[in-house]
Amino acid sequence: MLVPLLTLIIFLPLVGALALYLVPNRNAWRWVAVGTAGIVLALGIVLAALFNWSSGAPQFEERVDWIPSLGASYHLAIDGLSLPLLLLSALLTLLALIFSWNQEQRPREFFALFLVMETGLNGVFSTFDLLLFYVFFELALVPMYFIIGVWGHERRVEAALKFFIYTRVGSLAMLLSILALYLGTNPRTFDLPAIIAARPYVGTGLGATLVLLGFLIGFGIKLPVVPLHSWLPDAHTEAPTAGSVVLAGLLLKLGGYGFLRLALPTVPDAFSAWAWPIAALAVFSAIYGAVVAMGQRDLKRLVAFTSINHMGYVLLGVAVAAASWASPADRTAAASGASYQLIAHGLVTGGLFLLVGMLSERTGTRDIPRLSGIWAALPLYGSILVFMMFASFGLPALAHFAAEVQIVLGTLGIYAWAAVGMLVGVLVTTAMFLWTLQRVLLGKLPDEWRGLPRLNARELAVLLPLILLIVLLGIAPGPLVGAFEGALRSMPVGPLAALIVGR
């Protein structure tokens, strides 16, 4: 590899963040921020173009010693599972920054924190070394504390603290599991392929169960899954719009990605043994999220709870993929569906938070009872909101449908009850969104909402890529599914590899 593309994609945002402090001109900051994120996305597209999609194996490998005394290396690579998430990260960060173009309050720090966070996220999705994974994982967490705490709404300080503590507890639990894997491998190493090859925690002994527990707490908080979810509604409600987009669109993905990349291949037997309780928890979480969303008055909080619902399906897919007695086809479908759901949710929920932000910027409220007849005031906005909400409850030919169908099909043969539960969840979500649409968009338009400013070109430019991708992923799921399945099947680091090939 002539150019270390992955290194560039990871650290360019950090360079951009530093560059912000070298540019004295206030008006130039947004150009620096958006320009940096734009170049990163362009590099990501170059990467995708050069990527061999038919091979599932890790590509663009870079490897340098980092802390050889501890067996940690700067080991980067991407495969069919991580590349789509990397692209999602580059895209959503760019859109969030464009959305914040007119950021008034302390724009320099605001942009810099988003760029630092992008470094963390891009790093998580492209590293194969567990210590480095943890470093990037936390690097993506700290900026969000400040984004919520400084630029958030009224109760921002409490929400930021809650977010910080919760995710910190999760990270530490994950760190202990990572260290257990490290210590169990001889010679001690943080290299993920080496750990998977050594299989230090085969069987369902106490050690393996504890490692699984650490991962469940760590990624379960990030995902989040009930009962570890209570930080999420507050964080989302209080975060500024761009923060919510990245929080829902990307930070939650760390949980799902962690399950697929770390937990499944390293403790396969323990995961398999606990598959059904985890599936039950996932289904409960999904239905809970949908039902509680229905009870919300705050539109943003409502969208936040649908995230819990959607992430429940991800965990269900992961649990089915872990069930070792199931057929490889079912398990691949479930894991691929879970991965697909991560991408779909990033696009759709990112879009929903943008839309809610645009509405509350205009009306100054997110209180559903006060909003009505918005479609009449903002026809184009209303149509896009309808589109996003339909996409969110899984309308066929849109992104979530392709994901959820795979999960249901994978689940049906293994846990029929879970598939039924999942369909109940989808049903509740559908009803909830239709009801919300009816309350917000239809009805009589109060006088105070007359003459709201229409969507401007910048806002449309932010929404358009999301809409196009949601449609594209809905009608042509083949390539992405192919990439996921390729990664899932390939040795030695695919999540299912240790199960499928090792048997």
Next chain:
Amino acid sequence: MTGTGGMGMELWAIVPELILAGLALLLLPLGALLPPTRKGLATWAALIGLGAAAVASVYMLTLQPQAIFLGTYAVDPFAVYFKLFAILATGLVLLATHSHFEGRPHAGEVPAILLLTCLGIVGLSASQDLTLIALFIQLITVGSYILVGIAKGNRLATEAALKLFLFSASAGAVMIYGMTLLFGLTGTLRLPELASRLPTAPLVTVLVALGLVIAGYGFKITLVPFHAWAPDTYQGAPTPIAGYLSVGPKAAGLAVLLRTLLVSFPGELGDWPLLLAILAAVTMTVGNLFAMRQASAKRLLAYSSIGQAGYLLVGVAAAGRDPLGTPGLLFYLAIYLFMNLGAFLAVDAIERQTGSDDIRGFAGLGRQLPFSAALLALCLLSLAGFPPLGGFVGKTMLFGAALGAGWSWLAVVMAGNVALSLFYYVRVLEPLYLRAPAGNINVRFVPEPVALRISLFVLGVGTLVSGVLPQVWVALAVHASTLLSGGTAR
């Protein structure tokens, strides 16, 4: 292996100590005689001396490990590591005391006393003989006592010094009683010789003696329950001195504890690893719980440093059980020097502007004092263990040591403590960045003095670089610990 190389060789092996002692004795009278406007000269002279001692110490890294002065004093990489540690800590504190004591009484003597305390730390971490250990512990105590109480006019400082004195006197007496017991049991005061005779002594008496000796060391380490002096003393002491006490003497206490246990209590005699593991868990939990409700930044940092002592003790406990134990301790100590001293000196810089270390008064300082506030935030995030800062790598090594030693419970307790500690570190971060300034926002703050800025900058860079590129330091820590037993065992 006593008396190898002759007396000339032995003097050659204590060049750093000779420089420190000579300079301290020279500066003690001269510093007082300097004209008031020239008191700063004493600081620069001390810094030059420390530089020379550092060069001599680095050279000693290559020396063959050996015991000198009839086997009472160790020359091994472990001791050299602590020499460098003490020199670095003293130098960075000198850069802060330079402006802190400017124009106050006894400004000229502070550098000399700091050098004496530094000599105590250097000597304690190399001592292989119980008499020498007691002597150097006293030297550190006397130095600390003077430094804490040097602001005679300040009631809080006087109280702090008195507390330190009373506690250290009783802890010292208890320790010497323990040492007497050890001597009575074995007829020797030398650590290596204790090793061969203690296993045959009655276990109960050995355990009692060990407990008494640990009480003396534990006073310096702020090991719970011998920690009670620390918050009051740190709060009353001049802030750079409080930072120094939380770093230097603590490190020396840990060094002598590790050396005593590894050398004199071989084969986990009396189950000391488990005892230390329990003490570590208790110390970190007590420190972190009490830090929760502090309103004074210095008290908060005092309890925080008790919590950190708990993490460090994990390294001592696991030293003989897992290859990560001693390197983890040594690495974390170095990072602890950067981040904890950095936090204290940043609070000092803030306190000089606002006149108080009440954290409610920190509101909005992130914008008004950007440099000190950012440094404080960086150090606190590192103390809380966030990557890519040094505190993270150190904590990871200690977590690994606990798990590798077979104490999953200790790793979980430690993880819980690290999570808990975030609560109170956030209580400092929150006013700095999340709150708007209270009161008069037009107060103009003067920039920090240059020497203090340099010190803070070095500490911040150390905290960051040791986390991003830790390999050199990790390798040094491994080098310094692998040779400890090799250098002291026969």
